[in-house]
Amino acid sequence: MSERVRxxxxxxxxxxxxxxxxxxxxxxxxxxxxxLLLEAARLARTVEHPVDLLVDLRRGRIPARGNWLHGLxxxxxxxxxxxxxxxxxxxxxxxxxxxxxxALRRIQRLHSxxxxxxxxxxxARALLGAERIPAELDDAPGEDEAxxxx
Numbered sequence: 001m002s003e004r005v006r007x008x009x010x011x012x013x014x015x016x017x018x019x020x021x022x023x024x025x026x027x028x029x030x031x032x033x034x035x036l037l038l039e040a041a042r043l044a045r046t047v048e049h050p051v052d053l054l055v056d057l058r059r060g061r062i063p064a065r066g067n068w069l070h071g072l073x074x075x076x077x078x079x080x081x082x083x084x085x086x087x088x089x090x091x092x093x094x095x096x097x098x099x100x101x102x103a104l105r106r107i108q109r110l111h112s113x114x115x116x117x118x119x120x121x122x123x124a125r126a127l128l129g130a131e132r133i134p135a136e137l138d139d140a141p142g143e144d145e146a147x148x149x150x
Contacts, residue, residue: 005039008054012047014132015040020059034071041078052084052128056137058121086115087124 008014017040019033037055044051079086098117118124125133 004036005043007043008134009132011049013049013051014128015043015051015053016137017053017055019055019057030071034075037071037075038078041075041080041083044083045080048082050082050084051080052132053086054124054128054133055086055088056090057088058090085127087127088115088117089121089124090119 004018006016008016017036019028019036040053044053116127118127121133121137
């Protein structure tokens with residue numbers, strides 16, 4: 001298990017997938033991001049109970065090249081049946097991301113509870129439960145509120 005994909009609770013009910021940029025990089029390829037999402041799907045399969053995913057894109061960019069549709073389709077096939085919510089925090093280019101998700105929904109059935117795009121970690125906490133998301137993930141003071149006003 002990498003630092004970028006890890007359980008956020010001892011009960012193993014919430015997985016973090018950190019797709020943020022590393023300090024020494026200007027981008028992460030779509031293929032690298034999909035590999036991290038597939039790692040999360042493999043981890044989710046190691047337990048029998050429901051698992052939610054928190055996908056953190058707050059400090060990331062979507063590269064100009066790559067095939068998100070293929071990658072998300074592959075991810076959808078790998079997610080175990082007990083997958084609950086998939087909450088994506090601050091997806092860059094949200095309209096493009098929504099369009100890709102809608103295309104995927106038309107091609108094949110997304111897992112039962114669906115994908116939620118939110119702007120802030122506070123919105124993610126409202127969906128997933130505040131107590132499940134540790135304070136260590138918080139943005140710098142005021143950043144979440146500024147993002148919400150965009």
